[in-house]
Amino acid sequence: MQQELVNFLEGFASKKSIFVNKKVFQPSYKPTTILHRNDIIEQTAKILAPVLKLEKPSNLFIYGKTGTGKTLSIKDVTDGFSKLAASKNIPLKIIYINCKLKRVSDTEYRLIAQLSREFGKTIPATGLPTDEIYKIFFNVVEESEKAVILVLDEIDQLTKKTGSEVLYNLTRINEDLSKSFISLIGISNDLNFVDTLDPRVKSSLSEEELLFPPYNAFQIQDILTERSDLGFAKNTLDSGVIPKCAAYAAREHGDARRALELLRIAGELANRSSSKKVATRHVDEAEEKIDRDRILDAIRTQPKQAQAALFSIISTSVGKQNPIFTGAVYEFYKEICTKTGLRPLTQRRLSDIISELDMLGIITARVISKGRYGRTREIVAPKTLQTDAVRKILKDAINL
DNA sequence: GTCAATTCACATGAAAGAGACCACGGTCTAGTG
DNA sequence: CTAGACCGTGGTCTCTTTCATGTGAATTGACGA
Numbered sequence: 526m527q528q529e530l531v532n533f534l535e536g537f538a539s540k541k542s543i544f545v546n547k548k549v550f551q552p553s554y555k556p557t558t559i560l561h562r563n564d565i566i567e568q569t570a571k572i573l574a575p576v577l578k579l580e581k582p583s584n585l586f587i588y589g590k591t592g593t594g595k596t597l598s599i600k601d602v603t604d605g606f607s608k609l610a611a612s613k614n615i616p617l618k619i620i621y622i623n624c625k626l627k628r629v630s631d632t633e634y635r636l637i638a639q640l641s642r643e644f645g646k647t648i649p650a651t652g653l654p655t656d657e658i659y660k661i662f663f664n665v666v667e668e669s670e671k672a673v674i675l676v677l678d679e680i681d682q683l684t685k686k687t688g689s690e691v692l693y694n695l696t697r698i699n700e701d702l703s704k705s706f707i708s709l710i711g712i713s714n715d716l717n718f719v720d721t722l723d724p725r726v727k728s729s730l731s732e733e734e735l736l737f738p739p740y741n742a743f744q745i746q747d748i749l750t751e752r753s754d755l756g757f758a759k760n761t762l763d764s765g766v767i768p769k770c771a772a773y774a775a776r777e778h779g780d781a782r783r784a785l786e787l788l789r790i791a792g793e794l795a796n797r798s799s800s801k802k803v804a805t806r807h808v809d810e811a812e813e814k815i816d817r818d819r820i821l822d823a824i825r826t827q828p829k830q831a832q833a834a835l836f837s838i839i840s841t842s843v844g845k846q847n848p849i850f851t852g853a854v855y856e857f858y859k860e861i862c863t864k865t866g867l868r869p870l871t872q873r874r875l876s877d878i879i880s881e882l883d884m885l886g887i888i889t890a891r892v893i894s895k896g897r898y899g900r901t902r903e904i905v906a907p908k909t910l911q912t913d914a915v916r917k918i919l920k921d922a923i924n925l
Numbered sequence: 926g927t928c929a930a931t932t933c934a935c936a937t938g939a940a941a942g943a944g945a946c947c948a949c950g951g952t953c954t955a956g957t958g
Numbered sequence: 959c960t961a962g963a964c965c966g967t968g969g970t971c972t973c974t975t976t977c978a979t980g981t982g983a984a985t986t987g988a989c990g991a
Contacts, residue, residue, distance in 0.1 A: 632970080634969095634971085649948055650970090651946055651969075651970045652946075652948035652949080654968080654970085655970080850934090851934085852934070872935085873936095873975075873976085874974060874975075876935080877974095880936090892935090892936065893983095894935095894982035895982090895983075895984075896932090896983040896984025897933060897983075897985045898933060898934075899932085899933040899934030899935055899982095900933075900936065900980095900981060900982060901933095901936080902935080
């Protein structure tokens, strides 16, 4: 190892870290007190209360933007109920499922299979007819008298992919159950989600609704202060740091998760640059780094075809002032494919890939009409992507 | 000059196909007592 | 006789292709002033 590096590492090891407990900044960390959510937690608990008398509570629908404490608050409430039920011997089963998890619970089959697994059944990942799975699930619920509360986080992801069929079946399953019942709690980031639902599902799912408002800058400051007292060593934060993180996050619709991440990265950057304190400039750097990392990560994890498409986009737009269009990208893309031996996709598919890349925030693409000269997507690759480093990553990825 | 019709270059939708997984049940095979 | 290997069938899931339809404004061309 190079002497320089050794020196650095020695210095690094002997120096005191700014952090005393990094875990408190992780999204999975569960604080003992949840700030600024008391009233909502109380309401939720009241709605669910009948379950303790083995009466079916109303289905509950919860919405609010990301990082507004939805998941955290609900988990807090349900944990409370679980404990209470356990101490009073109430047969209550609370199942929390995140519908976004790929290959676990993002389709009808997988969701029901996952539910059955929660009851201790072993279900193959695929291979059985869907109604078979429903039967298994039904039987295991009906096996003994019990109350089931089903929390479906990111429920919008589920219906986006599979339609509202599943939800309809789940809300209706109570009609056939005699000993037990299932209450649904749906959580969604998408405020308009309910309106896109099938009306039958809509009315039964949202018997009760709760909205999690975004945190304002002061509330985020409270949260950050609380966490940093736990996570950072004493007197390692410049006074402006927390307000700045809070301000950034409040601007992005009050996302507390993001604020915490920002603070953590800023701390890490300060650590690495071996300064004794976290300064506001570290926050700026952190903001930039998060952005960059997110995009690079997204690029790296894309499937090959998408990478080839992105490479075509970047290559065609490099050195050009004007935005480029789908047709040009597709021409270039076909060339790339013949060069690399990749099977070229149809333009139809490429069009979808481009809009997917846009959704991921990697590029900007919007549909414009050029009148007589047709209708197409105007694609802009940000300057930060038009670097040799990015192109190299992509080139390697598609073996060019 | 005005206005509706036309036209371009794709976008967008729906449906269906291909191929990878997988479970299940039946048949065959080889090893065991 | 039996455990395990080996099909064939039928199911899900993801990624694509195929076919069909939609779309917004620049351009065109007819019309009237």
